[in-house]
Structure formats: C-alpha cells, structure tokens
Amino acid sequence: MKPIIEALKNRYAVKLFDDSKKLTVEQIEDLKAVVNLTASSLGMQPYRVVIIENQKIKEALKPHAYDQAQITTASHLFLFCAHQQIDNAYVDDYMNLISEIRHQSRESLKGYESMVSSFVNSRTKEELEVWASKQAYIGIGNLLTSAAIAGIDACPMEGFDPQAFKEVLNLDKMNLQPLALVALGYKSPEDKYAKLAKVRRSNDTMFMQF
C-alpha cells in the first residue's frame, strides 16, 4: 500500500495546469472505466458524468466558476451530476440490465426488484438526490485516487454555479444536477500551490478505534 500512500501524499488540488499538455484518448477511456467501475448503493449508479474537452465550452463555464484557472487550463473536466429521475422506470431499466448481463430471468430478480423499488418509493425526490449525490462522490474519490496513482494531476471543485453550468451544457432536459467537477491534466510548473504542505487532522482526531 506504500506506493498508493505516496501517490496520495503527492497529489494536491492543482490550481494551474499546463495547458499545452493533454490527456490522450486512451487515458480518458481508462478514467471512464475507473469511474464506471465504482461501487454504488444497490448498484444503481444514480449519477452521470459530463466530460468536457472543448476549449470554447470551458471558456463559457469559467465565469460561472469564479474565473478559476483550472477550468480552462485543465485538459479535461469530469463534471459529476446527480440523476434526478430515480423512479420505477429507472428501476425497471436497471433490472433489465442485470437480467441481460447475468443471464437471469426478470422473474428470478423479483425479490431484489421489490427491495430496490421500496427503497426508491419510500424516499422523497430531495432524499433521492442527496443519496445519488453521495454515490457520485464515491466516484470522485475513486477517480482522484486512480488519477494520482497514474500520475495524472487533478483538482476537485465544488465552487461553481450549478444552474449556470446546466444552462451552458443544456443539462436541464436530461434531469442532471451538477454536483462537483474534477479538472484533470498536468500541473503547471508555475502552480504555487504545489509546494504547500498538506494540512490534515491527526489520526487521533480523525479516527476512533474499538
């Protein structure tokens, strides 16, 4: 586990990327695989990820993210969005997917379907959105760790206007609510944040052990 810990010690929230360095198509495909393989509650994957490489779109987003340089200097942005329509149709679609991938009849999934449906139907839209958001953040954790190990620099960001992002990206019709983004690329040698010591609580503060 030591190489993982070293990678996590070396990573930091990059504020200025070297905009001449781009991630390759293969790297993006690998990062997509990493995100898609992330665990989620009930296996529901109740979120989606908008990947932005287009420079004009990054420029359009920047003013809605406090004009932060990460937005336009990063190679790619991974914008994590909660899926806002988790309902019986979503469950039905999910059961079809399980049935197809595991070669199981829908009949044999009745028990699981009833459990998942009752989970969904016993929660308000707001509760489901919080639940979906939390699952998305598992994906963010997985992406940040995987990128760090692979030597790709990143900056996770919540500091932007979700409504403005929705408008720029036309997400309204898709029932997607932007939550947080991960800017990815390679840090600029001029990023002054690179040299700051990492601030973390002591283990005694963070953990209790029984």
Added chain:
Amino acid sequence: MKPIIEALKNRYAVKLFDDSKKLTVEQIEDLKAVVNLTASSLGMQPYRVVIIENQKIKEALKPHAYDQAQITTASHLFLFCAHQQIDNAYVDDYMNLISEIRHQSRESLKGYESMVSSFVNSRTKEELEVWASKQAYIGIGNLLTSAAIAGIDACPMEGFDPQAFKEVLNLDKMNLQPLALVALGYKSPEDKYAKLAKVRRSNDTMFMQF
C-alpha cells in the same frame, strides 16, 4: 492504469468474509493514512471514522444491520460519520492547524478564513450535514479503490440503522452521524456473490462528452 482497472474489475461487495483472516496493524495504519489523505471541500475533512475490530461490538451492531454476515465476519469495519458541528469553532481550529503545519501566521490566513467562515455560516445545519456526508463519500471511494489495489476485500454498506449504531457506539455526545460503513477483510471461498458478473451501465449511458 490497467492494473487499477483490473483491481476494480475484480473487487465486489463481499457478503461473507473468512473470519479467520485478520488485517494486520500495519494494514490498518495504511488504510487510515489513505483515508486521512483524502481530498475534501476546503480541506475541512468534516467527517470522522470509527474503526471496529472488537468482535463483541460487531455482534452488537449486527442486528441493526439486517443481520448481514459482513458485519461479524469482516476483520474490521470502517464506519464513516458526518461531523455535525461544523461551526466557527471548527473553522478556528482548522485555521490553527493550517497555521501550525504551514508555519503561516493566523493573520496571513484572514482571507481564507473569511471565505471558509462565510461558506459555513451561509448554510443550515442540514445543508452542512449533506455537504459533510458527500466529503465522507470521497473517503469511501478512496478507501475502496486503495483496498482493491492492495488485495484487501471490502463491502460498502448503507443498510443499517444509524440511530442504533449511534447508541451502541456512544456517538451521540461526539456529534457524529453514521453514514455508511466499509467492512474490510478477506472474502470467504463460500461467498456465492464472488462469481456474479459485474453489472454496469454502458459508457454511452454513463458519460456525455463535449
């Protein structure tokens, strides 16, 4: 990135651990390091992790987690809890920590402090708890990925009664709200879930690219 992807493909939510196999003290210290190094919004780490190794406590928790076998057969449980008292005192404490670790005066942190304070003070207790919960889930993502790469099996779980867990673990006085737990150890060869194909959305469903 291929070895990471392989590890993520091989991991799954273990339902039955081999209870004769325990994680070592060194492994637990490494997993704590991994969690503590996790990125969080504003660097605030607004969550805490209760680690349970004691078998009697696991037995006491089990009925409050639908009697699931992971609870008592896992080597250790990492219970992620939102910190429920994110306030000016918390911010003050955090600024002291930055000041100490980075050898910066509190004066020089005024700008950052004002930003963090206004973030905290402009949100309700409920909003802060949702925000804290999401940060905890980045930690869960990081922990799951790191464990998978290190060959440690895990099961993330939300299916338990947080109130009952609070009572068993005496968390009430500590302002900690249980969110989710990660059971860690080594899977039993009898875990029938090991052989199930992983169900994931297609990339076309999970991602949009611009």
